[in-house]
Amino acid sequence: xxxxxxxxxxxxxxxxxxxxxxxxxxxxxxxxxxxxxxxxxxxxxxxxxxxxxxxxxxxxxxxxxxxxxxxxxxxxxxxxxxxxxxxxxxxxxxxxxxxxxxxxxxxxxxxxxxxxxxxxxxxxxxxxxxxxxxxxxxxxxxxxxxxxxxxxxxxxxxxxxxxxxxxxxxxxxxxxxxxxxxxxxxxxxxxxxxxxxxxxxxxxxxxxxxxxxxxxxxxxx
Ligand SMILES: Nc1nc2c(ncn2[C@@H]2O[C@H](COP(=O)(O)OP(=O)(O)OP(=O)(O)O)[C@@H](O)[C@H]2O)c(=O)[nH]1
Ligand SMILES: [Mg+2]
Numbered sequence: 157x158x159x160x161x162x163x164x165x166x167x168x169x170x171x172x173x174x175x176x177x178x179x180x181x182x183x184x185x186x187x188x189x190x191x192x193x194x195x196x197x198x199x200x201x202x203x204x205x206x207x208x209x210x211x212x213x214x215x216x217x218x219x220x221x222x223x224x225x226x227x228x229x230x231x232x233x234x235x236x237x238x239x240x241x242x243x244x245x246x247x248x249x250x251x252x253x254x255x256x257x258x259x260x261x262x263x264x265x266x267x268x269x270x271x272x273x274x275x276x277x278x279x280x281x282x283x284x285x286x287x288x289x290x291x292x293x294x295x296x297x298x299x300x301x302x303x304x305x306x307x308x309x310x311x312x313x314x315x316x317x318x319x320x321x322x323x324x325x326x327x328x329x330x331x332x333x334x335x336x337x338x339x340x341x342x343x344x345x346x347x348x349x350x351x352x353x354x355x356x357x358x359x360x361x362x363x364x365x366x367x368x369x370x371x372x373x374x375x376x377x
Contacts, residue, residue: 172253174257175286175288182260182290187269189288190270190370191282192204193278193279193283193294195296195300201229204229204236205232205235208236208237208272211364218265219234222245223242224248224276241263249281252285291316294315297322298322299322302332313344317347317366318348320351324355
């Protein structure tokens, strides 16, 4: 007698299901979306400001900012030229797919090419909540220390790109770049990395080239 083999499939959580819906809405509108995560003060908004300015006249950019309070960062992105929406999480330490769904509803996605989501500053919880973005990007920064991949492995494992910001501070801070990058490589082999400074602009071009190529690649399909 042949045995009936039970097949157990992953049951999508409510958040995962909504994240897929968000992704479908981005795709239907021809929008590429990235989710930027980092610890507080790593330079997420600074990178977004630089990115929006560099894309002026080339790509139409929307920005969704998640913070516990204030609209400071959405205001900064808007001043740089993005169409910005602020989500105040009211205490939650991460964005989730429901919050993102509400933010998307405030945007005319068809008028945009790229949406940059700035997650709440935190190296733990944002890694566990899919939003529907096409790429997840982690911004690390030199003053945080070179041991962060070892201490926050979940965050480093789940991203498609790592930006190492504030390299202008390398002469003043003890930071072993080899140790830091070995930690990343062990968790996420081959992940694309950019070392740059939002202050001086050093290294920004490689980040911009990668981002533009990602958007262009997505638009081909
Ligand atoms: N020296 C130096 N300072 C930087 C650089 N990038 C950002 N900063 C500074 O770092 C501080 C935090 O930058 P933000 O861009 O606000 O960081 P954030 O990650 O968006 O912060 P939260 O949203 O509060 O989590 C600001 O004082 C920036 O001017 C850099 O490349 N070099
Ligand atoms: Mg910010």
